[in-house]
Amino acid sequence: MDLTYTDEQKAFRDEVRAFLDEKLPKRLSDKVAGGKHLVKEDYEEWHAILNEKGWLGVTWPEEFGGTGWDAVQRHIFEEETTRASAPRIVPFGVNMLGPVLMKFGSKEQQDHYLPRILSGDDWWCQGYSEPGAGSDLASVKTSAERDGDHYIVNGQKTWTTLGQYANKIFCLVRTSKEGKPQEGISFLLIDMDTPGVEVRPIVLIDGEAEVNEVWFENVKVPVENLVGEENKGWTYAKYLLTHERTNIAGVGFANAALQNLKRIAGLEKSGGKALIENPFFAAKMAQVEIDLMAMATTNLRTIAAAAAGNAPGAESSMLKIKGTVIRQEINALTRQAVGPFAMPFVSEALDEGANVEPVGPDYALPATQSYFNNRKLSIYGGSNEVQRQIISKAILEL
Missing domain, CATH: 1.20.140.10 (Butyryl-CoA Dehydrogenase, subunit A, domain 3)
Structure with missing residues (x-):
């Protein structure tokens, strides 16, 4: 294994640096470097700049509108953007849901949602943790009961980062109580504007309302919003978490x-x-x-x-x-x-x-x-x- 950069990789690093020097707004880099609170418009501005360049889907293959970069290029990009005090890429749509849809989603879901993630039309948040089900996600209790062409969702999610900005949420929901707890979980896509969805901010010790509670009361979700198979969501959740943990x-x-x-x-x-x-x-x-x-x-x-x-x-x-x-x-x-x-x-x-x-x-x-x-x-x-x-x-x- 060679841990040094090749000439091609060094050239790529120079390209990233030149792009950041030219396109990263000083107002945004000053906010990041000074530890200022970033708002939704800040993230959207930077996402739009990256998307125009074709550099937002850094983990995506080219066939889905991504960069097609290899792992080393992605590593260089992260190094250089943090060095330049660029805002982070909000991970929930691009780095979490996107790979799950590419691997397990239907062709219709891929065609509809993936371009909207890159364009910024959809802002996704993550509905995993619940009171009593944080690291132990197999204990999730938020239920989704099948009713004809819809699921009826009831329950609560917590620690939903930047959920106050989101119009979509991907959730782990309980669709069966039979067998092992992991076997009754499904992966569901929910529109935050659906009646019955309520977002309540949680003010953290640093004074910022970065995370939220999300409540679901008889929320109707179309069956076509199920990712993959019913009761197979645990497999998709583990796939997502593997990518998340490496990024952390x-x-x-x-x-x-x-x-x-x-x-x-x-x-x-x-x-x-x-x-x-x-x-x-x-x-x-x-x-x-x-x-x-x-x-x-x-x-x-x-x-x-x-x-x-x-x-x-x-x-x-x-x-x-x-x-x-x-x-x-x-x-x-x-x-x-x-x-x-x-x-x-x-x-x-x-x-x-x-x-x-x-x-x-x-x-x-x-x-x-x-x-x-x-x-x-x-x-x-x-x-x-x-x-x-x-x-x-x-x-x-x-």
């Missing part, structure tokens, strides 16, 4: 956060010297950088295996665990570096155009916000405890 590792995001930590440590003082010169703090930074370099190598190994046609298995769980732990450690060190300015804050100061003055230097407020927001990294996509069980079953048990 976030090597590019961790690298950008580490560079920001180094910048702050060079500005903050400890004992009259820059904090980065403090041996104790510098040792902590060195350790997390070593861990990140090792994880990046593992990520490249996984990418090389994927490029050879091998599907990620336990590796996606390993990357999810290590990646989230490293990102949280960088967030904790950054918050430690800003010292007393990491106290509770007025979250409105992160809104664009807000007439609220933050306390302390401009880098203190985003450091605190990132610390609080990213506490969830080790929980969503399947908690790290569950990932360790997956690894033990896949690798350690004979």
Whole structure:
């Protein structure tokens, strides 16, 4: 396995950098770099720019309107966009539902939904977690009962990220109580404008209403919105989660956060010297950088295996665990570096155009916000405890 870039891959990296220099709006990169709250219009603007270039469906084959990039190209693209402080690609439609529809959806579903994901006509959110069914998704209770040409859906989903912006939601629903719990789950596409759907925001500890509760009361969903076969949704859910967990590792995001930590440590003082010169703090930074370099190598190994046609298995769980732990450690060190300015804050100061003055230097407020927001990294996509069980079953048990 060769972990260095070829001349062609270096040329591709230069192409991505040139595109970002020309097309990434400074207003958006400044918001991302400054830790400001992004709104729906920000994401839509960046998605439209990428789609015009043909670079929104980075994981999609060309036959469905994607880039057709290999795993290394996708890795380079993530590295360069995070380095340039570009908004993330909202993953729910492009990186989660899209691959599921390509593999398990009907031709009619593919023809209808996939172009609308790329064009931005549909904004999707994810209806997996419920109270009492987070990492244990086999316990979902939201029901979908067949009634002629429709399913009648009742129940509740929670932690629905950016659901306040969505007009569509893909859901795991209970269509049978017979047999094992996993055998009675189906994968259903639901229009958020359907009568009986209610979205209630949840304000997080960082002050932002990023996630929501979604309630369903006698919601009528056409039978043709079922993806694949009834009661086979567990298979589709696992396929989706494998892709999600690998993405959560976030090597590019961790690298950008580490560079920001180094910048702050060079500005903050400890004992009259820059904090980065403090041996104790510098040792902590060195350790997390070593861990990140090792994880990046593992990520490249996984990418090389994927490029050879091998599907990620336990590796996606390993990357999810290590990646989230490293990102949280960088967030904790950054918050430690800003010292007393990491106290509770007025979250409105992160809104664009807000007439609220933050306390302390401009880098203190985003450091605190990132610390609080990213506490969830080790929980969503399947908690790290569950990932360790997956690894033990896949690798350690004979």
